[in-house]
Amino acid sequence: MSKKFQFIVVLILIYFAYFYNVDFSQENTVQDYSFEIEEKPAKVTNFFVYGTHLNLEGKIKLEEEFDNLILGLVNEENEIKKYDLNYQEEEKEVKFYLSEKINRGIDLEKVTEGFYTFFLIVEGEVELYYLLKNKTEHENIEYYSLSQNGYTNKMYLNVADGFVLQVEKIAVPDDVYDFVLDPGHGGRDPGAVSGGYYERDLNLLYAKKIKEKLINLGYRVKLTRENNTDILPTYGPDGRVQFAYTTKAKFFFSIHFNSNYVRNEYEGVEIYVPPKTNLDFASELATNIKEKANTKYSNLEDFRVKDGVYRRFLSQENIDAMSDSFSQLGVQLHENMHQKTPYYFVLRETGGMMTNAYVDGRDPRREANEFHNSYIAPESYLVEFGYMNHDGNLANILNNKEGYVAGFIKTIVDNLER
Ligand SMILES: [Zn+2]
Structure with missing residues (x-):
């Protein structure tokens, strides 16, 4: 056989093999069962x-x-x-x-x-x-x-x-990621301010360190913001919520440091979770951070569901306040604005239908979360590593970054072993 003829025969064989296979698999799905x-x-x-x-x-x-x-x-x-x-x-x-x-x-x-x-x-x-x-x-x-x-x-x-x-x-396609890390606040919003330090800076610093470790483990990671100067909207096509969906990520972590009105009153790690979730991952995350960073579970009792694990819902006061402002605008409250809905937007709006997202554009003061009805979304956690207005916590946060990051990474490695 000539080379050219051999080539054509091979092409014909590939053609039949391909279509035979397609037919076979289609038939198989409707009738070839045992x-x-x-x-x-x-x-x-x-x-x-x-x-x-x-x-x-x-x-x-x-x-x-x-x-x-x-x-x-x-x-x-x-x-x-x-x-x-x-x-x-x-x-x-x-x-x-x-x-x-x-x-x-x-x-x-x-x-x-x-x-x-x-x-x-x-x-x-x-x-x-x-x-x-x-x-x-x-x-x-x-x-x-x-x-x-x-x-x-x-x-x-x-x-x-x-x-x-x-x-x-x-x-892996270029636009597909495993994790989104969201350094809280940024731009004009400094977050907590204590001892001359801004939360937005620490959030970004920590998020970048965690990103580097995750990339070393072979994961694909996206940050919601890469600097401290740009102003990142919450909703709309450039908003931080959007990243949860457009990245096709499996996990979304919002990174924060805490503060309250009374210096040294509270200390320790808090992991906030959405409703109706199994708590094993959040619990291990709190424990590993506590151990690797030599810190404590938070002593805050409100919203606590387990050592270091917290779940905060909209309160009736929150709902009443929204109801007042909405009726002034002549807009109806969303059916998801009730007491089983997460208080923090970063847990609620990143989880679509599963976490009762409700920012659908009816409120003229903010852009819509165009994925509020999504039925595919990443698992979200809000991590409060420690209190910036607690002297011991702040020193540890500044001097023991590797410890905090190690606790975070250990939880990923132990739970998502591949
Ligand atoms: Zn914060």
Whole structure:
């Protein structure tokens, strides 16, 4: 055979191999299973990605007795990854969900390359398999796993016809990041001021040190601001909240140092978390900072949910004040402005629907968070390393930066080991 002819034969073979494969995989998703599929689907009433987890809830009418409900991800080889479901029976309808915690569910970091179809598996005398049907307004989701050696698992969840997850290893695209670090305040806003030091400067200094360590671990990191002079808006297309979404990051950390009205009254580390979250990561972060920086858990009792871990909601006074100013503007309060909504915008607005974001542009005094309805968002934490108006804390913050940063990095390494 001539070289040219060989080349054409190879091209034809590639062409058939490619299309044969595509056909095969499509067929496989609808009929090549080792089990029968029930006719009616299970209805999905909510699903979202928060941090590194996919969460999902739904309902189904079941006539027959059953022992247990499972969510199964079935790949092309008919292998099933099983996830326990919680469920409640109401009359003939059963409500099911992966987790009440927004940062739990299916750990997407552990889903390997492949093509998976979701099934609700009803375990009883026989096993019944139901496809899922999207009953929400949500559309398809794209997720990029934490990067490793320049690669990421790109995940595409297609919900147009059943729930199908395609996972493919690719080089990390330029606009995809693992972490956003947000040095609080900046520009005209100095934050806390104590002993001649400005919080905005320390926030940036610490964020840059943490960024350097994370990059050395192979992560991709974005800062919301790179200097202390530019004025960074909160919302709108150039705002700090926007970074949570446009970077496709898995974690968002807002970096702060604390202060109050009475010198030396409070000291120690505080980690603020959104509602409905598992606290393990926040708790380890507080403990590791305490130990590595030789500091304490904060002695502030308000809003404390665990040693070093805090959760602050809007109070009725906050809501009343917003209600007054909104009625003067002739604007209706948002339904998310209630007492289970985070007080700090940096936790609330970076988490989309999952954390009750509400800055949707109705308030003419501020730009909109155009992602307030997002159902994919990073897991957010607000870190208060210590009190600048506590003499011992301030000396430690200035002289023991490596200790604080080491506590932060240890928590990342221990929890996100790859
Ligand atoms: Zn601050």
